[in-house]
Amino acid sequence: MIKVAIVGAGAISSRHVEGYLKFPERAKIVAVADIYEDKAAKHVSDYHLDAVSVSDYKQLLADPNIDLVTICTPPSTHAQIAIDFLLAGKHVLVEKPMAASLAECDAMIAAAKKSGKILSVVAQNRFRTPWMKLKRVLDEKLAGEILHAQVNSYWWRGHSYYDLWWRGTWESEGGGCTLNHAVHHIDALQWMMGLPTEVYAMMSNVAHDNAEVEDISMAMLRFASGGVGQITSSVVHHGQEQQLVFQCQHARLSAPWNLYASAPMQNGFPERNTEFEQNIQDFYDKFPDVEYQEHAGQIENVLTALENHGEVLIDGNEGRKTLELIVAIYKSASIGKPVRLPLAFDDPFYTKDGLMASVPRFYEKTGSVERFENNIITTSGN
Structure with missing residues (x-):
């Protein structure tokens, strides 16, 4: 059984939670982290997870009970979180885009190589x-x-x-x-x-x-x-x-x-x-x-790679x-x-x-809200 932590409890993370729940005999979500701890706790409650909720992902770095981490945070945070978990001996599946720069991509790839752990980048389509x-x-x-x-x-x-x-x-x-x-x-x-x-x-x-x-x-x-x-x-x-x-x-x-x-x-x-x-x-x-489409398909691919000591379809080099x-x-x-x-x-x-x-800055960002009450998203058109 592969033990999984979800880091980031925003809208896209639901696709990951639901993806892992399709494989109850192969994976178990044991932790959810978000800077808004109530959002992490809501995931645990809504999906009836036997998991802890925390506000700081660093609380999970040394947890020997975690094998695989899914990162669903804003893009600017992907690199540091991924590197921290890879060097802590965890496998990582990170949402798109992989990072905010090619330098960050290379640092993530280097961390995966150093740790010997899998780094996979979401490209669910x-x-x-x-x-x-x-x-x-x-x-x-x-x-x-x-x-x-x-x-x-x-x-x-x-x-x-x-x-x-x-x-x-x-x-x-x-x-x-x-x-x-x-x-x-x-x-x-x-x-x-x-x-x-x-x-x-x-x-x-x-x-x-x-x-x-x-x-x-x-x-x-x-x-x-x-x-x-x-x-x-x-x-x-x-x-x-x-x-x-x-x-x-x-x-x-x-x-x-x-x-x-x-x-x-x-x-x-x-x-x-x-x-x-x-x-x-x-x-x-x-x-x-x-057989398994989109996020569930990629999650299945990562689980199979971990179980068989194989390779993933979309690794850090592909994401780069x-x-x-x-x-x-x-x-x-x-x-x-x-x-x-x-x-x-x-x-x-x-x-x-x-x-x-x-790069040009077309306008000044004028509005800023912490979260939307309506958390519904669409991830594909026609």
């Missing part, structure tokens, strides 16, 4: 059936090479969203929608296609004058293969339609799953190639659906790749020039202090 199957189709190159990739990470958040005390500043949130909303789709892009070699981006804040950070960004990408891509990250899109689209040599593939293949007529105009589509669809259909692409978007949008990848260790944007000294 990799554990969705359409994404997993799309990855298999792309890996097999059934539709040929990728010519153009399109990421639409469209979300909508009201003005009051940024009133929560830790949101809306570069210091505490680490960024806006590019870092905290599009992270899942950006992670999927680099998982499926690899990192680009060049990024050219712009960003703005068009609807949230109570936040320093961006509420929309757009990036153009160039890959070593010669393919190109584009990413739109937004919290101003009504309807929240999100998709990944890969235009390949012989067909269009996307998530949510959609397939279209064209063949040229004699004059070069397209006609639909249904026979080719059927071949790809048959390959797609032969793979079973993912995603953040590197996001940092490149921020750098390009801030300096108004293309940015080459990988970023160097002496790049000003490598550290949090360097990034904060260089």
Whole structure:
């Protein structure tokens, strides 16, 4: 039985608690920590946990009864908490984004290596059936090479969203929608296609004058293969339609799953190639659906790795790749020039202090509330 501590009892932590509760024979939550101890205690009560609640995560560092720690705190705190627990001999699953800078990512990875413990970074959408199957189709190159990739990470958040005390500043949130909303789709892009070699981006804040950070960004990408891509990250899109689209040599593939293949007529105009589509669809259909979806799927992956002394699907290095692409978007949008990848260790944007000294502050954060009474969140659109 793997003993688990949850650090951070905000809205997203419920997904983790519910995920662990799907595996009662394999994992048990024994502690919940939050700076507001009553929130931690409410988790214990609401979910009928046989667990202690504490206000300071450091009270749990030396607890020999804890094997695995899930971190669900604001992004600016991820690195220190993760490093503390790793060096205390605990395995760590940390919510996205992994950290506030590449330097912090590297410190977390180093702590995991030193301790010999697992560090896994949440990217729960990799554990969705359409994404997993799309990855298999792309890996097999059934539709040929990728010519153009399109990421639409469209979300909508009201003005009051940024009133929560830790949101809306570069210091505490680490960024806006590019870092905290599009992270899942950006992670999927680099998982499926690899990192680009060049990024050219712009960003703005068009609807949230109570936040320093961006509420929309757009990036153009160039890959070593010669393919190109584009990413739109937004919290101003009504309807929240999100998709990944890969235009390949012989067909269009996307998530949510959609397939279209064209063949040229004699004059070069397209006609639909249904026979080719059927071949790809048959390959797609032969793979079973993912048994455990999203957070539960990632938690199951971590539990299996611990039980079998194996590896996790999304480790610290994978989490770092995603953040590197996001940092490149921020750098390009801030300096108004293309940015080459990988970023160097002496790049000003490598550290949090360097990034904060260089990014624009669109507005001054004017509202600050400790918590919202309504703790309901949505974690996906259509």
